[in-house]
Amino acid sequence: MIGLSSLDLKLLRDMWRRRGQVLAIALVIGSAVATLVMALAALRSLSDAREAYYDRNRFAHVFVDMKRAPESVAARLRAIPGAAQVDTRIARFVTIDIEGEKEPLRGLALSLPRRNETALNALVLQHGRFPDPDRANEVVVHEAFATANGFLPGSSFAAIMNGRKQRLVITGIVLSPEHIYVIGPGEIVPDNKRYGVFWMGRKALAAILNYEGAFNSATLRLLRGASVDDVIAAVDNVLGPYGATGAYGRDEQASHSFLESEFGQLRAMAGVIPPIFLLVSAFLLYTVISRQIETQREEVGLLKAFGYSNAAVGWHFVKFAIVVSVVGLALGWSAGAWFGYSITELYREYFRFPVLRFTIAPDIFLMSAGVAVAASCGGALIATRRAVRLTPAVAMAPPQPATYRESLFERLGLLGKVNATGYMIVRHITRFPARSGMTVIGIALSLGLLIATMQFFDSITLMIDSFFFRAQRQDVTVRFVELRADPVRAEVARLPGVLKTELRRGVGVKFTHGPRDRRGFILGVDAGSDLSQQVDAKGRTIVVPPSGLMLSRRLANHLDVEQGDIVQIDFLEGRRAHRQVRVTRLIDEYVGLAAYMERSALNRLTGDGEVADSAWLTIDKSQGDALFARVKETPGVFTVSLQHRAYEKFRELLDQNMMTMVFFYVGFAAVIAFGVAFNASRITLSERAHELATLRVLGYHKREVALILVGELALLALAALVLGCVIGYGLAALMIELFTTDLYQIPFGLAPATYGWSSIVVLVSVAVSSAFVVRRIQTLDLVRVLKTRD
């Protein structure tokens, strides 16, 4: 049996009387805790799963692709200081043909290591068996591709490799630490149905692609403490003559860097949202406890007169905050666990781990409890100072009558002519400027948070518009196996259904400017291109300059380059020329670290003549099937990608995730707005109950009295709307900054409607909270008010 002290009983009864406010504040704390637990636990679960996976399956540190190198070169790679293990392999993008699919699919064919148990990037066999080395047509496929296409061991598909159609039989389904996030080159969202990775015996693949005794891809695992940069430089040195396109570390490995950017967003979420909630909850506790001390002056005096110490009285009120945070923690932990579990389930669809368990480490519980209790106690302590300072005699005397004076608005003549109740509203607001200000800020923060989170829809609309409808307006992209001279245009144009053909060329390069360097890619675009416009973050079309280089702003920042500077370009393909080129234009782009040149200028720099590596087409959709059938059979064509599919996948992803996010964001904002507004009007009601009852006695109807409460809240909410839009703008910009990764920048484009919808959500929350409070006007005791002093 637990014996509660009388003070604790009083505390519990006080809380029960204020249960509405307690719950409102606990909800705000709970939102902070839930966000924190969800983001940190999901982050930890993902990164732990990744680390364990990387470790167990020996995920490489350095990757390099080249045209072709004899197997003997591998020994030179192994001799590089810092290299612990080097695996060579054969890798090739191929066109995949699945029965019943008219559109061509893309795949990455990789050679299996000789011994998976000791290999780098070792595969995890999920179902079936590894191919028999003696059978040329057996493969294992990545689980993502298998699931999307309904493949089981024993299923088969065809791949066009080296111009020949190969029938391949699936013996097993695997996972790979290199392909946790599976995304085709040049894609912005995964499309597992149309892009897949598969592995076959090295001998078989070498035979098909004519790579006996040679390799075109290598991965390296480094000794602990070895410098990645030094090893990359050494690898480039060794493999340069073999057509290597430049070694790169994990930071540029597609799957790894996508995971990293997801982690970054989870970190940003944990860093931005909870502090706002905790700030608001601290303020709410401050106001509630201040008011409690105000109404319990006599009790405080009595307790002190009985001999309770200042500390004991202060602790009594701080305990109120602690109990509220405990309720908030209980709500937040359960919601956080549920959200975290749901988000991890969502991740499971995109990130393929052999084992991904959602767990919440004890330190996350502890940490969230720590910050929640600390924020609550902070608010409570400030409020409690007053109770501690009251001497018993002062506390037991009735408080001084509230002194009011004309508000600043009236003295400046801004108020105009209002009635007496209007003065009551305005003067109560200005009598407690700090509290009114905090209420405004609290509601404004909820609006700001909502605007800042809802902006992502505006951003994505902008991204879609700029990416799919302006920057890449082609229907189909055809990549050639090798560089083709310009007359290929006529050849492509003759394919069935082709309406328009534009040639492109891209070259892998290393940019160097002073001490900084960065691997990248220059896209050569023809002057006056119809199918692609480079669109900047403000939606303006930026024309690729006829000479010199156009860099995306982020790449320029990486290299510390301004417009007009000269950068060193080392071509990583073909003749591997080294050139100095002037940066003649910068462009603020959303995705990637792109660099552009006019194709002819690029070709002059590389010294390759008028050549292209791909063609962008618009097609007559009714002839699509004929076109695809032909392309599948065309040996010179490397891959084909379809713009409408990418668009559909993008929309699908958006529709899946966004509604959930909107639900959370609107819920969060509503919780804050409701909590702040409910608390503010509850306190106003408590302070003014006597006045409002007097008005009722004087013949004011309930709705007229309610108007005083609602009017005050409405004025504060109105001010909060203005401030909230400003905060929203700032917070949106901050979030964009935090969510910007190496891979992409989210465009900043708050639409006016976002301000409007967010304001409506917040106003509705405020209205609902005031409706709760207004109901209490019914219960005002008119008779008692006549007999008591305020």
Added chain:
Amino acid sequence: MFYVKVAFPSDCDGGPSEFVGKLMETSIEPMADPTIAEERVAFSVRGLTKVYGTGAAQVHALRGVDLDLHEGELVVLLGPSGSGKSTLLNIMGGLDRATGGTVRFRDNELTACNDRELTTYRRHHVGFIFQFYNLIPSLTARENVALVTELVAEPMPPAEALRIVGLADRMDHFPAQLSGGEQQRVAVARAVAKRPEVLLCDEPTGALDSATGIRVLEALADINQTLRTTTVVITHNAAIAAMADHVIRFADGKVASTETNPTKRKASELSW
């Protein structure tokens, strides 16, 4: 002279039009002639009971009260604490509900009115004065009066009401800047500014020293004389009874006695 300009939108006791009609009829007559006005019954109370609480905790505040109050009278209710006088005043003022019996204001049964109708009744017909003033601290004296004058159609200007109670030079002060007596006089001004037919005062001098109390009573008597407002004053203070037309003594929830003062004394002649 004064009129009820705002209709009483009630449907209690015989439908709205009847009630409004009766009020209009009674109100449009000039009240200046005391021989007419004093004959008219303002309040008629019959068999009024009020029980608070249930079971063992039941308190019988009123145990069957019958009385008539005439228009323009100044009546003092005397009695010890708990004798039921405040309960009667609250029911007459439309602030509380009876358990049994009837209260009629003129021809209208208040005990049959709903909450909304009682509010409208208070708004247009009743002025209240309380022991603790009940001023709104955020409003100046003038604005406290305006709080009431804004509700009715033809009130006194707030400044005039404050002049009547001798506060012409304190109109723009906030309650916290006024003494207790001044605050109570603001309350009097607030009660009379809408020219109510009834003025109900519960211990109006209870929180004041005698000199200040007498000033407040002077203001009340003055208003009763000049506006012919039916005035009911509750007090513990027997000395105040001397200024009344009638004195009703309460004991144990019932009327113990009713006296008529043959000669009313002026408030300024009182002392305690």
